[in-house]
Amino acid sequence: MVQYFRPPLDASFAALSDTTRRGVLEQLGRSDASITELAEKFHMTLTGMKKHVGVLEQAGLVTTEKVGRVRTCKLGLRRLEEEAAWIERYRQLWDARFDELDKVVEELKRKEKADGRKKRK
Amino acid sequence: MVQYFRPPLDASFAALSDTTRRGVLEQLGRSDASITELAEKFHMTLTGMKKHVGVLEQAGLVTTEKVGRVRTCKLGLRRLEEEAAWIERYRQLWDARFDELDKVVEELKRKEKADGRKKRK
DNA sequence: TAAATACTGAACCACATGGTTCAGTATTTC
DNA sequence: GAAATACTGAACCATGTGGTTCAGTATTTA
Incomplete structure (x- = not known):
């Protein structure tokens, strides 16, 4: 308390x-x-x-x-502005982070394909 | 834990x-x-x-x-959607509540003025 | 295989939390 | 003035929190 x-x-x-x-x-x-x-x-x-x-x-x-x-x-006077702002910022981070991971996955897939082609060559 | x-x-x-x-x-x-x-x-x-x-x-x-x-x-997977939604809803409540209070204050001011006029009459 | 690294679990600590009961005090109300 | 109402504070309880140390285990690395 x-x-x-x-x-x-x-x-x-x-x-x-x-x-x-x-x-x-x-x-x-x-x-x-x-x-x-x-x-x-x-x-x-x-x-x-x-x-x-x-x-x-x-x-x-x-x-x-x-x-x-x-x-x-x-x-009271606190309208949860900072709280809303923190969460909003976090959500943007989160989105960016998962986009990035998506790209990495894409990259891996592309490499795999290329590798497959090389091996098959 | x-x-x-x-x-x-x-x-x-x-x-x-x-x-x-x-x-x-x-x-x-x-x-x-x-x-x-x-x-x-x-x-x-x-x-x-x-x-x-x-x-x-x-x-x-x-x-x-x-x-x-x-x-x-x-x-993790949780993107703080429910949390953001709760806070957003609260902020709307808060705004509505304070608008309401403003109206009450306005109302009181108007009555006071009217009273003043009555007394002075 | 020995040593270093990375974590894990148990145990402990002081203090916070979410609740309770019980015994007040201060204010109405009858 | 007595009784009812509304809160308040202290004390207690079990459990959670935010940290620690210490003694492991499992995995790499040299």
Whole structure:
């Protein structure tokens, strides 16, 4: 819970690596909610949900405000831009890498053919 | 390390939540590498790197093959499509949500003005 | 065949995670 | 003012994480 400092991408990807927390984000995308409401929706104790919200808050994905006895949770400022960008970059790398491998395979096939011809000659 | 079963998004986001592992993916995007090579590049013991590769492998992000005494690591089949899609969907939710809030704020401002006029009347 | 290389598995460490219960405190509500 | 509500913090639990060391095994190389 303390999590003194983690690179932001580490923290947000870690926050996203739990089904419940992704669900909470989706829920908050539809409407703000109190800890109690979230705990009920996700079949969990208040304390348990509070911890999840804490993780999301640390990652900048959620902000909360307590008014009276109710703490209301909303989406935070982080819009997953860096995360989307990292993944996009990776996908480009991946595509390039597999294209390259395809070329190598093609090259091998061509050589094989040439070899076959040589041998047959 | 065992990780019997985790929803795929859980596993891949968890795999991405570590700087070293993201680095390994970027490296493998440039060229395949042995465990030893990766361990050196990331200043870590062989055993330590082997664990990271294990996590990436479980998440489908890396595949490995051992030939002789060398285990070679390459990018796996998972291209982060579901991950990109989840994040994209979230960003749309986020935008919609904040547009909505903007409207609410506008509405409040308009009412305030109207109230002001009433009181002054 | 001896030595070097490359990995592997077990065991350990400190700390994080995802949950719980229990015992509060602060705020409403009746 | 008593009771209900909403949260909070501490403590606990089992398991996971990110690393290590140490003691192997298997494969090359000289």
